[in-house]
């Protein structure tokens with residue numbers, strides 16, 4: 331194999347990492363290098379290597395694979411052993427040098443490191459732990475580190491990884507267990523869940539209050555996972571049901587949804603086209619409703635159903651439940667206000683503050699939420715009541731955004 335220079339390796343291994351969505355750096359603990367100690371901080375930062383979290387937050391991470399060699403043969407993955415792609419591998423020192431170099435140039439706020447499986451799960455996990463250990467202990471790196479865990483690796487190595495990383499993630503990969511068995515024969519869903527359970531226990535032990543000897547920080551920003559959407563026939567209801575159970579069982583910080591991308595030379599059992607990107611977007615919106623707006627999955631979508639692609643899931647719910655509207659913004663509790671389509675958590679909290687001083691009028695709502703047309707059929711204010719508008723037959727049509735012609739290029 332020809333020797334690749336560092337730049338070429340970086341091109342290959344950052345491109346190979348682009349399929350992994352689970353790398354937002356939210357919820358990291360605060361660390362910095364003020365006083366001349368250490369390198370880096372987790373307090374935001376400007377960079378040129380941008381990724382966008384689904385909530386719109388801009389983050390900058392060096393997102394790479396340690397290697398795209400892999401002994402596994404997951405049908406949906408471009409790095410699988412049977413794939414004909416150019417392979418590359420970083421040394422531990424190269425990853426550390428790149429991270430520190432990029433950090434010092436203010437390109438990144440941290441490192442997201444994943445890897446194909448080389449030799450064995452333990453060998454690969456050990457190499458990834460070496461990167462994190464060297465950054466933390468040799469270079470006193472205080473920036474953000476997210477490590478992708480290998481569930482088949484020994485618990486001791488997983489444990490070590492979580493002691494150096496801010497966040498760890500283990501990919502659940504697919505919404506259905508049987509799809510994982512069929513498409514990723516080397517992976518074991520039981521092992522994935524067991525590893526997630528162990529991380530949950532470690533995170534909780536690290537956060538326990540009142541312990542005399544508190545254990546070292548264990549993945550203080552918690553764990554996340556990723557599910558590929560559109561590889562199998564799972565409905566949106568099934569996908570969200572799985573997310574709901576993952577949040578409950580393993581206290582995940584996030585489930586990331588990644589629309590399946592057809593890969594070169596893919597197996598005939600995989601779809602030929604990727605699902606529409608808006609499907610991924612609707613799943614994120616529904617996930618948001620479950621985590622921050624008090625919705626249960628069954629309220630959003632039935633298990634065998636898909637989300638409406640034309641309108642957002644909160645509006646779809648409101649149109650199905652018009653009997654719960656209009657909501658009087660001057661007297662309602664916080665929970666029903668959060669269910670008004672177009673009202674976000676921040677707007678609701680601001681309205682609750684304002685209405686302690688004065689009665690909310692339409693103009694106040696417009697100012698706070700920066701939108702009004704979508705809200706008007708669902709709210710009452712001191713100077714507005716929607717009358718028959720809430721139940722009007724053409725409400726859905728009025729509130730459905732106009733379709734726009736997609737560009738061919």
Ligand code: SF4
Nearest residue numbers: 400402404407410446
């Ligand atoms: S383990 Fe599977 S998903 Fe991960 S890099 Fe290897 S082939 Fe791809």
